[in-house]
Amino acid sequence: MSSDAAHLGAASPAANGTATRTLEPPPPSTSPYSGLATRALAGAIDVLIVQAVAWTVGAVAAVAASMFNFSEDLQPILIAAGTVVAALWTAGYFVFFWSTTGQTPGDRVMEIRVQDATDGRPLHFARAVLRLLGALLSALILFLGYLLILVDGRRRALHDRLIGSVVVYAPAPGRRRERRLTR
Amino acid sequence: MLTGAVRLAFAPLSAAVGVGRWARDVTLDLAGDAALSALDALLASPRADEAADRILASPLAEHAVARALSGELVDVFAREAVRYAVLERLADELLAGDALDRALDRAATHGVPQRIADRLLEDGLAEQLAQRFLDGPELERMVALVLESERVDAALVSALESADMERLITRILESRLIEETVTRLVDETAARLPESQALWALVDEVAQSPAVTDAITQQGLGLADEVAGEVRDRSRAADAWLERATRRVLRRRTTPEPFVP
Numbered sequence: 001m002s003s004d005a006a007h008l009g010a011a012s013p014a015a016n017g018t019a020t021r022t023l024e025p026p027p028p029s030t031s032p033y034s035g036l037a038t039r040a041l042a043g044a045i046d047v048l049i050v051q052a053v054a055w056t057v058g059a060v061a062a063v064a065a066s067m068f069n070f071s072e073d074l075q076p077i078l079i080a081a082g083t084v085v086a087a088l089w090t091a092g093y094f095v096f097f098w099s100t101t102g103q104t105p106g107d108r109v110m111e112i113r114v115q116d117a118t119d120g121r122p123l124h125f126a127r128a129v130l131r132l133l134g135a136l137l138s139a140l141i142l143f144l145g146y147l148l149i150l151v152d153g154r155r156r157a158l159h160d161r162l163i164g165s166v167v168v169y170a171p172a173p174g175r176r177r178e179r180r181l182t183r
Numbered sequence: 184m185l186t187g188a189v190r191l192a193f194a195p196l197s198a199a200v201g202v203g204r205w206a207r208d209v210t211l212d213l214a215g216d217a218a219l220s221a222l223d224a225l226l227a228s229p230r231a232d233e234a235a236d237r238i239l240a241s242p243l244a245e246h247a248v249a250r251a252l253s254g255e256l257v258d259v260f261a262r263e264a265v266r267y268a269v270l271e272r273l274a275d276e277l278l279a280g281d282a283l284d285r286a287l288d289r290a291a292t293h294g295v296p297q298r299i300a301d302r303l304l305e306d307g308l309a310e311q312l313a314q315r316f317l318d319g320p321e322l323e324r325m326v327a328l329v330l331e332s333e334r335v336d337a338a339l340v341s342a343l344e345s346a347d348m349e350r351l352i353t354r355i356l357e358s359r360l361i362e363e364t365v366t367r368l369v370d371e372t373a374a375r376l377p378e379s380q381a382l383w384a385l386v387d388e389v390a391q392s393p394a395v396t397d398a399i400t401q402q403g404l405g406l407a408d409e410v411a412g413e414v415r416d417r418s419r420a421a422d423a424w425l426e427r428a429t430r431r432v433l434r435r436r437t438t439p440e441p442f443v444p
Contacts, residue, residue, distance in 0.1 A: 035423065150425055150429035
């Protein structure tokens with residue numbers, strides 16, 4: 001069991017059978033897996049970052065393009081190319097972070113991490129790509145795939161179940177130590 | 184035998200000489216007594232004062248005094264006065280008796296100290312004394328002596344610890360004068376500070392110092408971290424609340440699965 005797991009497990013009185021002191025304020029959840037609200041906030045932060053970069057780059061590109069008198073026939077092609085670049089940027093953003101540290105910037109702010117459900121390691125590149133596609137699938141029909149988080153024992157969404165990943169709380173090392181000292 | 188004969192021959196002569204000596208001594212004594220009696224009578228005479236006055240008022244007396252003072256008499260007098268410690272003895276007598284006090288009283292009565300002070304002040308002696316006092320090492324020595332004095336130290340401590348001093352300081356601090364002075368100083372300082380180039384230079388220097396920028400950065404990061412921590416705590420509470428609400432709606436009990444790293 002990793003240190004995270006040990007720490008989180010110790011947070012539950014049932015886990016060690018002793019009456020441990022609770023944090024002030026008491027922890028809202030003893031589950032080591034991240035819930036829907038936290039994941040939604042992390043996703044919102046990531047969307048903001050992705051969109052901010054995309055809009056900034058798009059604006060710069062538009063200003064640059066306005067300096068060249070492209071023909072009207074070329075404009076749909078440029079728009080399509082821009083859309084592809086934006087899609088690649090968005091996909092690359094998530095795949096890169098999921099497959100390297102397991103934490104996108106939004107995940108890091110919310111202190112959660114995407115990891116393999118079996119060994120706790122970050123996803124491989126291919127599985128990260130598949131998870132992204134699965135996430136699109138989960139969002140297709142009114143985000144029903146995400147609502148599975150509320151009923152799953154390990155708080156997994158549809159794409160987590162399909163890929164075999166989980167999202168866990170991952171407090172920063174300093175904060176982990178601080179919480180341990182508070183006990 | 185011859186010697187005895189000679190002695191016998193000169194005996195009458197020797198007796199005559201002895202009688203002569205006696206007669207001379209007696210005569211001299213009588214003459215001396217007579218002279219002294221005459222002098223006493225002369226001094227006791229009412230004419231003596233007038234005679235003395237006339238002598239002293241005469242050009243002869245002036246001439247004699249002038250001759251005496253211009254000659255070696257003064258030197259001799261001074262030498263002998265020093266030799267026999269005349270001045271010291273005179274000073275002792277003056278200090279032992281009340282003559283000095285009487286002299287000082289008379290001088291004070293006639294305003295002598297005031298005149299002396301006026302003359303000294305007119306001549307600039309006071310300024311010279313003050314300048315000399317400030318330039319010389321005496322002032323420093325005096326200040327050092329005062330500061331090192333245990334009595335002064337004890338007096339200061341006693342004065343500072345006394346209730347009177349506390350009341351005095353309290354009254355001073357609560358007085359209108361202090362309040363008005365402080366208010367005026369603050370107002371003037373506040374009015375002049377923005378005009379001071381040195382102040383803005385100092386503010387720029389402080390604002391650009393690494394310590395201040397680091398502190399501001401740390402404070403900003405700390406605030407952001409605090410806000411993020413609050414959001415995290417609330418989102419975790421929301422996670423649990425949503426989960427519980429869903430279970431209540433669905434009337435389904437979800438068994439938490441163990442954590443598998």
